[in-house]
Amino acid sequence: MRRTLAAFKFKPVIGLEVHAQLSTAHKLFSPSPHRASAPENTLLSPYDTSIPGSLPILNLECVEKAVVAASALNCVLNDESRFERKHYFYPDLPSGYQVTQNRWPIAGRGALPFGNNNNKSSEINRIQLETDTGKSTTQINDESDDIQVGSAVNIDYNRAGAPLIEIVFEPDIESPEDAGEAVSTLQRLLKHIDVCDGKFELGSLRCDLNVSIFEGDDDSPIPPLNELGIRVEVKNLNSIRAIVAAAKFEFDRQVKVVESGGVVSQETRTFDKKKLVSIPMRKKETSTDYRFLIDPDIPPLVLSQTKDLDVEALLAGVPELPEQAKQRLADEYGLKPSICEILISDQIEMRLFEDTVKAASSSTPPYPKHVVEFTTKLLCNDIFALKNEKAGEPHKINSRQLADTVITLAAGDINMKMAKDIIKIVFDRCQQGEDTDVKRVIEEKGFKIMKNSDELQELCQSVVTDGAFESDLQVWIDGDKKLRKKLEKFFFGKVMAKSRGLADAGRLREAVLVVLGQQRAKK
Structure with missing residues (x-):
C-alpha cells in the first residue's frame, strides 16, 4: 500500500x-x-x-x-x-x-x-x-435501492x-x-x-x-x-x-x-x-x-472451592504446546519443519500419525524411515485432501487401517498408487459407517504386486515379441548405449501398462533387460 x-x-x-x-x-x-451446525433457533433453553x-x-x-x-x-x-x-x-x-x-x-x-x-x-x-450473542443476518430486497425497504433481519439464537x-x-x-x-x-x-x-x-x-x-x-x-x-x-x-x-x-x-x-x-x-x-x-x-x-x-467463581473442579490436575494435564510438539516430532521422527507444521495444526491428525508409525513399526525410536515417509505421504497428502473435499468434516480412518496400509506398502506387496486407492476406498466406506478392513479391500480389488521373476519375464516376452514393436526391438539391438536406454524405458512403460500397474518396478526393469538380452542373442 x-x-x-x-x-x-x-x-x-x-x-x-x-x-x-x-x-x-x-x-x-x-x-x-453448543455446536456450529443446526437449524435456526433449535439449540435453545429458557435462559438463552x-x-x-x-x-x-x-x-x-x-x-x-x-x-x-x-x-x-x-x-x-x-x-x-x-x-x-x-x-x-x-x-x-x-x-x-x-x-x-x-x-x-x-x-x-x-x-x-x-x-x-x-x-x-x-x-x-x-x-x-x-x-x-445470537447471530443476525439481513435479507436484502434486491428490487429496492433502499436497504430499509422490503428488507428483513433474521435472528438465530442458537x-x-x-x-x-x-x-x-x-x-x-x-x-x-x-x-x-x-x-x-x-x-x-x-x-x-x-x-x-x-x-x-x-x-x-x-x-x-x-x-x-x-x-x-x-x-x-x-x-x-x-x-x-x-x-x-x-x-x-x-x-x-x-x-x-x-x-x-x-x-x-x-x-x-x-x-x-x-x-x-x-x-x-x-x-x-x-x-x-x-x-x-x-x-x-x-x-x-x-x-x-x-x-x-451468578455467585463468585472460586476455583479452590468449586466442587468437581481439580485445577491442579487440569494444569498437570495441559497438553504439550505447538512449539514443543514441533521439536519433538523433528527429534523422534526426523520430520522436516514443514511436515511438523502440518501435523501440529491438528491434534487429532498428529495423534493418528504417531499411533500409525508405532503400530507399523516393530522397533522403538528411531523409527524406520520408510515407515515414517509412507505414513506422512498418505496422511498429509491423501487423507488431508479427502478431508478437504468433505469441507473439513472429520474422517473416521483409524491408526490400524492406516498402519495396515503402510505395512503392506513397506513389504512391497502393493505400490504407492495402490496404497492411495486403498486409502480412498477405506475413507469413503468409513464415512458411510462401514467397518472396513484393509486386507479385505486388497483382496476385493486384486491389489497385489507381481514380484515373481518368471511371471514378469513371461509378461515382458509377450510385449517385446509383439509384432507391433518389432522395429523398436531391432533399433534397440542395433543402437548405441544412449538409444538402448531410451528404448528400455519405452518397453518398461509398455509392460507396466499391460500389468495394469501391478508389476514391481525394480524387478520389472530387471526382467525387461533379461528378455531384451535374450532377443538380441537370438538375432
Missing part, C-alpha cells in the same frame, strides 16, 4: 482482543447443546432467550477450558473471579446484557510468543469468560449463551504483519490444546483491533499509553488476511488525518473486506456506557 513520505514519521501501535468460542458440549450457563424466571447454571467444562488456555498462555490464574452484566441493546442480545468478567477476570498477566523462533511477544492483560473466552492483549504490537502473525499463532495454539476449533469461517474465532499511532522512526520504542494517539477499534475481523489489511488501512487513514491537520476520532469501525477500508459504526463507548454490574444470579 502506498504511503506519503510524511507517513514514515509515524508508527502504529496495535492491541488485540480475540474472542474464542470454547469447544464444549454445552453453553456457558445453560444445558443447551431470557425467559423470565430462568436462572443460569455454570458449566464447569467451560471453566476447565479457560484454565487450560490460561496455563498455555502463561497467565496467572485468579482464584476468585466474578461475572458481570455488560448492558447494551441489540436484537441478537435477548437479555439486554452480556455476561462477562470485565473487572474480575479468571486470569491475567500472560504473554504470547510468536514469530520466527518465538522472537517476538505480546503481553496479555486478561482472559475473561463470557457469553456469545449461538446466544455460547461460551467464549476473550483474550485481551496489551497494545504492544508494532506492525500489521505482526498482528496477523500473533493471531495465527494463537489460533494454532488454541486448536492444538483443544480449547477452540479456531475456525474463523464459522465464527469460532473473531478478532477486534485497537489501532493508534505515535511519532517515531523504526527504532522508536512504544511510548506510555498516555502519549499514544487516539485509539480506534476495528471490530469483528474474521480472517488473518482481514486483520492485516484492516490494521494497514487504519494506520494509513490515521496518518493522513493527522498530516492534514485533523484529529483522529475515538470511534468503533467495521472493515469492508471487498473494498479493504474501515467504515465508522459509532462513537467509541467508554466502560460507563455499558453500566457494568455484578450479576446477582
Whole structure:
C-alpha cells in the first residue's frame, strides 16, 4: 500500500482482543447443546432467550477450558473471579446484557510468543469468560435501492449463551504483519490444546483491533499509553488476511488525518473486506456506557472451592504446546519443519500419525524411515485432501487401517498408487459407517504386486515379441548405449501398462533387460 513520505514519521501501535468460542458440549450457563451446525433457533433453553424466571447454571467444562488456555498462555490464574452484566441493546442480545468478567477476570498477566523462533511477544492483560450473542443476518430486497425497504433481519439464537473466552492483549504490537502473525499463532495454539476449533469461517474465532499511532522512526520504542494517539477499534475481523489489511488501512487513514491537520476520532469501525477500508459504526463507548454490574444470579467463581473442579490436575494435564510438539516430532521422527507444521495444526491428525508409525513399526525410536515417509505421504497428502473435499468434516480412518496400509506398502506387496486407492476406498466406506478392513479391500480389488521373476519375464516376452514393436526391438539391438536406454524405458512403460500397474518396478526393469538380452542373442 502506498504511503506519503510524511507517513514514515509515524508508527502504529496495535492491541488485540480475540474472542474464542470454547469447544464444549454445552453453553456457558445453560444445558443447551453448543455446536456450529443446526437449524435456526433449535439449540435453545429458557435462559438463552431470557425467559423470565430462568436462572443460569455454570458449566464447569467451560471453566476447565479457560484454565487450560490460561496455563498455555502463561497467565496467572485468579482464584476468585466474578461475572458481570455488560448492558447494551441489540436484537441478537435477548437479555439486554452480556455476561462477562470485565473487572474480575479468571486470569491475567500472560504473554504470547510468536514469530520466527518465538522472537517476538505480546503481553496479555486478561482472559475473561463470557457469553456469545445470537447471530443476525439481513435479507436484502434486491428490487429496492433502499436497504430499509422490503428488507428483513433474521435472528438465530442458537449461538446466544455460547461460551467464549476473550483474550485481551496489551497494545504492544508494532506492525500489521505482526498482528496477523500473533493471531495465527494463537489460533494454532488454541486448536492444538483443544480449547477452540479456531475456525474463523464459522465464527469460532473473531478478532477486534485497537489501532493508534505515535511519532517515531523504526527504532522508536512504544511510548506510555498516555502519549499514544487516539485509539480506534476495528471490530469483528474474521480472517488473518482481514486483520492485516484492516490494521494497514487504519494506520494509513490515521496518518493522513493527522498530516492534514485533523484529529483522529475515538470511534468503533467495521472493515469492508471487498473494498479493504474501515467504515465508522459509532462513537467509541467508554466502560460507563455499558453500566457494568455484578450479576446477582451468578455467585463468585472460586476455583479452590468449586466442587468437581481439580485445577491442579487440569494444569498437570495441559497438553504439550505447538512449539514443543514441533521439536519433538523433528527429534523422534526426523520430520522436516514443514511436515511438523502440518501435523501440529491438528491434534487429532498428529495423534493418528504417531499411533500409525508405532503400530507399523516393530522397533522403538528411531523409527524406520520408510515407515515414517509412507505414513506422512498418505496422511498429509491423501487423507488431508479427502478431508478437504468433505469441507473439513472429520474422517473416521483409524491408526490400524492406516498402519495396515503402510505395512503392506513397506513389504512391497502393493505400490504407492495402490496404497492411495486403498486409502480412498477405506475413507469413503468409513464415512458411510462401514467397518472396513484393509486386507479385505486388497483382496476385493486384486491389489497385489507381481514380484515373481518368471511371471514378469513371461509378461515382458509377450510385449517385446509383439509384432507391433518389432522395429523398436531391432533399433534397440542395433543402437548405441544412449538409444538402448531410451528404448528400455519405452518397453518398461509398455509392460507396466499391460500389468495394469501391478508389476514391481525394480524387478520389472530387471526382467525387461533379461528378455531384451535374450532377443538380441537370438538375432
